[in-house]
Amino acid sequence: MADLLDAAQLYLDGRFADGRDPGFAVEDPATEEDFAHAPAADAAQFDAAVAAARRSFDAGVWASVPLAERVRLLAAMVDVLDGVRDDLVRTVIRETGTPVRIAGLLQVDMALQQARQLPALLATLPEWEHNELPLDGHIAGPAGHDVLMSIRRYEPCGVVAAITPYNFPLQPAVWKVFSALAAGCSVILRPSPLAPLSVLALGAAADRAGLPPGVLNILPEPGSAGAELLTSDPRVDCVSFTGSTAVGRRIAAQAAPTVKRLVLELGGKSVQLYLPDAVRNVGAGVAAVFGAHAGQACSSQSRVLVPAEAFDDAVAQATAVARAMPVGDPQDPATAVGPVVSAAQHARITGLIADAVDAGARLVAGGVRPAGLARGHYLEPAVLTVDDNANPIAQREAFGPVVSIQAYRDLDEAVAIANDSEYGLSGGVYSADVRAGLAVARRIRSGTVLVNRPAANAYTPMGGIKQSGIGRERGVAGLREYQEVQHLVLGPLEDLR
Template identity: 50%
Template sequence: MARASALLSPRSYVDGVRLGSGPALRVTDPANLSTVAEVPTAEPADFERAVLAARRAFDGWSRTPAAERAGLVLRFLSSLEARRRELEDTVVAETGALLPSVRTLHVAGAIEQARAAVRIHASLPEEEHNPVPLDDLVTGGRVVTSVIGWEPLGVVAAIPAYNVPLFLALWKVVPALLTGNTVVLRPSPLAPLAVLAAGEAAAEAGLPPGVLNVLVEEGTAGAVLMTSAPEIDAVSFTGSSAVGAAIAAQAAPTHKRVMLELGGKSAGVYLPDAVGRAADGVAVVMRAMAGQGCVLQTRVLVPQETKRRVLAEAADRVAALRLGDPRDPSTDVGPLISDAQVRRCEDHVAAAREHGGRVVAGGRARRDLGGHFFEPTVVDLDDTANPLAQEETFGPVVSVIGYRDLDHAVELANDTVYGLSGAVFGAADRALAVARRIRSGTVLVNGGYFGPFASSGGRRHSGQWRERGREGIRAYQQLKHITATAL
């Protein structure tokens, strides 16, 4: 167990001042149900104050030269880096994520990818000539200039999810700040501590008051204000599709830009020559934040004639995975974030059984382990009509479905309201052909690339706009067309 003295317990940060006079929010370690911290919450009036502070700060920050903004953002990231050890301990304690992944992805990876965003932003022009045919540029004996420019949106409301809290927060905050926006950031009440540390880092880095405001609450009143206030120009949210729909509705009357990365029910398609990799793919889902990832391939599609073999191999792999303390190097699968998430897994597995699914491994909650644990679970499904193949579980539950041929595999992969991510494994030429037919914002072929220079984003119920890469920077900018002629 992490030392209590090593854990961060920061407060909300608004307009350059630390605050929090509301009831204490109890943050619980999902592995052992102990109290990690009790943090004073922000009141609705504090959220109003943060929105107005960000509005006031916008003019000055947006006029600050881009290079100067980038330097302050890098100092902000260095301040977070100086807290690396405390951030690691805190993320493990509040999320239950395995310590190795916290070190490589949640903290170091988050900071390094955010630094890469500074490089990407520096490579993008603030203005560039708009290609127009030469004959159209000469009118009435005068030469016309057509230019495309990019400007900040204004005040951004940023609301990340709990599963990779700091990583998701930085991929909203950093592009927004680099492009001249000011930000009101609200972490998930389930895992707020590492994100709250961004307020202290902003103060240390010398960000002007009001440029970055960070507030925590236990309910949703502040979030509703952030997504509906007329002073907010854009909302960036990562979370469930249901909440994303509510946010879009709240933002609609004031015509905000709404950037959503929502749920997923991603398919991993294994071609006949790659069936031997399917069991490994199942284990990856279980080990990755106990299945709490919207891009994870929770539907495994294999040739029908090999399905029995894949189920047996997957069951063997899953049976060997060890549930336990995320700080223990021998642990393979950590806890879920809450008992509500455990109950969701129970309900989804029960519904799968009721509709003909067969559990071949796991399938039970493990509250006897002292935390929010659910066994890594593999379910044999006949088709995608089963509710387990349609609804996002967000836990260590994977379904295996057989396909007749590649056309059928594509049909099954696309039989979902989601469209966030997917994967195809097999010989590169055939795998690429299948990948091009999958309706998803990202498709990985034999692993692919995950990094700051490639954007991700969804379709349909999985959201809109992109994060990371060039597109993730441009999402926080408004395009402006300027055309002019000489007098």
Template identity: 50%
Template sequence: MADRTQHQLFIDGAAVDGAGERFVVVNPGTEAVVAEIAGASAAQVAAAIAGARRAFDSGVWSGLAATERAAVLRRLMAYLAGQRERLIEMVVQEGGCPVSSGTMVAQVQGPLQHGLDVIDFFLRLPEFEENPLPFAERITPRGGAVQSLRRYVPVGVVAAISAYNAPFYINVWKVLPALIAGNTVILRPSPLTPLSALIFGEAAEAAGLPPGVLNVIAEAGAEGAVTLSTHPDVDMVAFTGSSGVGRQLMAQAAPTMKRLQLELGGKSAQIYLPDSIPQAAAAAAMVCLSHAGQGCVLGTRIFVPEAEKAQAMAAMAAAMAKATPGDPADPATTMGPVISAAQRDRCQRFVDLAVEAGAKVVCGGKRPERPAKGFFFEPTILDTPDNKNPAAQEEIFGPVVSVIGYRDIDHAVEMANDSVYGLSGYVFGKDAKQAAAVAARLRTGTVNVNGGVFSAYASSGGWGASGIGRERGVEGLRVYQQIQVMNIQGA
């Protein structure tokens, strides 16, 4: 078993020291160095790709029955479940998520269950499905029978490139579906949060995965990620991150026509119907206190009736006043940091741009005086005059929300749809039928009426600049499979 203190890479079945540039992992809540990592060299990235290619082409993994793959992956998940407290510590230290935050359920406990759920779910999906040929096409001119089948087969070598905001969760939702479908995987985490990916190497070793089936590399820069998205031996790239980087990956993957699954940025709307204004009091806190607003699906644009806007913003500000920033490891902390100084500066830049364009700061809007250390930004509510404001159009990825008034439902829907993004959306209303009707008009990959679902069985995915393909659910499994049509004629 690999030495847990060494933060080793996992390449072609072996734990190895990185031979590339060294880099440090910093606790964004304290600015203390959490770990020093020796990243992968170009040769090690190439070795990971070669190992994954060899393992896939040999059939040592894809050639197993799905039930056999499932048995190995259950052992992998059992190892990770045994490291639950360590995983929580990783998420706190490298990601800055407060240990007592409700978000921790999504960071660690939920993924541990989802990993098992996806294995069970996959085993219930058919390997073959019949194509609905009309009766006349099922008989050959000579009287023989015709059968046309869709067969689902693995894509091949998958490069999984994950983001920093929910690292363990995102890693689970790339590695487990890809592996249970029979693919081999190279996992490359964000340099900001590599620890909760490197643990997958330990889990692979403990579970007895064949060499090359799962490889885990970390790096200081992006050279390895570029190689993964351009190398001809990689068949698919699954990426979670910004829309800008997603566009670069698409261009890099185009010459080799790789399969893509991209979960990108969002600027989701929360629409509060006139009968649900009291619920709007929690709207800002839902964003800003959820891992400091670092969630692509969070509803950062809040739409309320114009006549109720002042009242709603006052209630939101009162709820936010209870936020307690501090060390993420302190159970009393309710407001964590953003991931880096650069991200904190981004929050400030967009607040300033919003004010220049006519918005007013209701609360927050700057770096807090305390704590002195850490990449904190105050939970911020912007009284935003319209949906054209920069803070309403661009993904900030921090604890900043825009509150915008609407004249009527048509106006609210029009503004909600006035975005290049289409990842998620929220509608709140006591009249569930009316709320659902409004939700159906939103151009977004997921829409939540009076609440959401956090399940391995329900997919999510973006439209427009928010991505391609879906994660979770049937679609999140099938994206890691190719369709082969088999047409069979009887004698």
């Protein structure tokens, strides 16, 4: 594992520990070779992690630390991670197949930047606020002379179970861990078994920075038994999960008997809707889907909607882009599209394409294994055209380098098509007239709608409506997810004699 992170142990109650279950192999999706061995926590270790987190929170060893000091220690964690930045990049390329041309920026640098910014943002927020009572609501007592204070105080929500995905292993881990820790919570982090190595670096950073034992625990596993313990254990107060809607539903059901707080960032089937004056940009928009980690992003704008009169032009642009983008070895700086993460995901995507064609879609580019790449989970970027929004490719999340193109007659129909989905995570509207784009964007039922360009950073919230999730990550809204509101009422003691 030269030049890769040393991730041979899990992090439990302030100590590095061997997994008790046999470890599991981590595959390089570009070569289909097992390049590393990850430690596997067993049920007893998950139970011990929950107990440690519960103990550390209830004892106040972290929650009672002043916020400014928590922010300082979390910044020290980022300093440690900055010191292994290049190793993180190399590791995440091997785990996920992200092309080297974007891995540093999207996989690591953005994560480390947000790890600094999220705690700093929380430090700017009030720790308590007056409730918005009318003036006479602050006056108590029969004589009207006693002053009453009614305030809301923000306190940590407790023990947080964080369950993260494979596609961008560090970014969601940072959003959850650094937000929850900044708030004063204790955390058990269970990374995806497909990409656990880079996430384990957070344990080494916590240890070097001097976080108290039990405050952060990181436990990989090859299956789901530990995650199910976290989502059902009454000692856990909050479950924060990023992943598919199907798994999110199961987590919600497992958490329901103990009425846990939930932060669920789930699937998406986002649109890129072009007004007539912006159709010339379709090629660039499609390239952004293919080039952002082979479409393996929950916010991927994989449904392209264009005016009927510009349909042929849009298809020609998308087809040209799909055929021109280099697919191959993610270590090669020329590669624009790397592999998808696993053989199972490759089969799921090609199966969805086949279902779409069977239902009437037309495959106009890609969707097959590239010539000359016999090994690796590679797929040529696929472009399909559809004339029925009920088609599987218009409704089901591909999570791969796949876009569909559909025509609309007018903006009312475009908005109806955009909203005809069980998902509501993200989307984009494109127009030279920003006001016209904004008017359409406001009609789309989605947690985020971009007009012409993105703004995804520590200060902006991320999350969905409908079956794309509950709650928010990042920004003020995301930080407040890990806090409870306590109502405090203060007034003079009445003479009870």
